[in-house]
Amino acid sequence: MYAQRRRDAEAQGTTNRCGAPNQGNMKIALPNKGRLAEGARELLELAGLEFDMRDRALQASLGDDFTAIFVNARDIPEFVADGAAQLGITGGDIVAESGRNVQTLLDLGFGRCRLAVAAREDSAIRSLEDIGEGARVATVFPNLTQRFFRALGREVTLVPISGAAEIAPHLGVADVIVDLVSTGSTLKVNGLQEVATVLESTALLIGSVDLLDTAGGARRARELTAALESVLRAQDKRYLMANVPKRVLEEIKRILPGINGPTIIDVMDGGEFVAAHAVVEQRDIYRTIAELKQVGAQGILVTRIERLMP
Numbered sequence: 359m360y361a362q363r364r365r366d367a368e369a370q371g372t373t374n375r376c377g378a379p380n381q382g383n384m385k386i387a388l389p390n391k392g393r394l395a396e397g398a399r400e401l402l403e404l405a406g407l408e409f410d411m412r413d414r415a416l417q418a419s420l421g422d423d424f425t426a427i428f429v430n431a432r433d434i435p436e437f438v439a440d441g442a443a444q445l446g447i448t449g450g451d452i453v454a455e456s457g458r459n460v461q462t463l464l465d466l467g468f469g470r471c472r473l474a475v476a477a478r479e480d481s482a483i484r485s486l487e488d489i490g491e492g493a494r495v496a497t498v499f500p501n502l503t504q505r506f507f508r509a510l511g512r513e514v515t516l517v518p519i520s521g522a523a524e525i526a527p528h529l530g531v532a533d534v535i536v537d538l539v540s541t542g543s544t545l546k547v548n549g550l551q552e553v554a555t556v557l558e559s560t561a562l563l564i565g566s567v568d569l570l571d572t573a574g575g576a577r578r579a580r581e582l583t584a585a586l587e588s589v590l591r592a593q594d595k596r597y598l599m600a601n602v603p604k605r606v607l608e609e610i611k612r613i614l615p616g617i618n619g620p621t622i623i624d625v626m627d628g629g630e631f632v633a634a635h636a637v638v639e640q641r642d643i644y645r646t647i648a649e650l651k652q653v654g655a656q657g658i659l660v661t662r663i664e665r666l667m668p
């Protein structure tokens with residue numbers, strides 16, 4: 359009985375895992391399924407937030423400071439603007455389409471795609487100039503589409519749909535579509551070609567506009583943003599360790615500049631070698647290893663970095 363009550367209070371975010379009252383547990387709205395759901399969860403876990411789902415699939419506690427609520431990605435700007443959640447992770451396209459007043463705290467980099475105008479490959483439409491006044495545009499992004507064409511001085515006829523826009527030009531119900539593209543293979547399979555880009559999109563961490571008004575809210579938002587940033591910063595970096603001959607240390611400084619120069623540690627081998635450690639850009643690893651070998655490095659190790667604070 360007591361355990362159930364404690365679980366309920368915890369799930370509602372009124373107590374932490376130790377049963378102590380939270381000082382206003384902050385709600386973060388996360389996509390419950392689809393392309394962004396996994397990326398959001400993975401990123402939060404890498405930042406050190408553990409999901410405690412218990413038996414409630416719609417809500418989970420995330421450490422002592424946050425409660426995650428799982429909702430449709432499209433509803434997240436609405437929930438954050440209305441105060442149902444103070445934070446949210448969703449696509450930049452969805453935030454822009456919603457037009458809701460929220461603040462973007464951090465670009466999370468995953469879920470990269472673009473909202474594009476596309477036409478049938480066999481149509482005469484090759485560029486935006488070929489899309490005339492009154493052209494029929496099928497899209498699940500009516501606001502962004504209308505704004506885009508109005509900025510070009512054209513009034514188009516929106517054909518609102520709820521998904522699978524790519525079929526609309528073939529059914530004769532639209533001249534072009536405005537839809538999300540990442541690799542372009544879906545368009546190709548459907549005999550469509552891209553004509554223009556409306557918007558580039560990635561997943562964003564958003565917050566309510568009054569989030570920073572309270573000291574507690576500002577602190578937690580800042581801490582979460584810093585933790586997520588540290589994960590993003592580490593993603594394309596690796597930690598490299600190698601035993602290098604002492605006599606080539608000047609060369610090593612050039613090969614392994616690291617963040618503030620390499621860390622050099624004594625090796626108990628009688629003095630010929632030292633260990634050099636440094637953070638290296640992932641894209642430079644191959645070349646760096648080749649250069650280290652050339653100057654006589656041994657025992658080269660490369661590991662992932664979970665988080666990197668400046």
Ligand code: AMP
Nearest residue numbers: 391392393394449469470471538539540
């Ligand atoms: P879902 O419909 O739940 O899979 O999520 C759609 C969201 O995922 C979009 O609004 C974008 O923010 C993001 N996304 C990333 N790449 C793509 C893509 N190739 N097609 C559709 N959505 C994408």
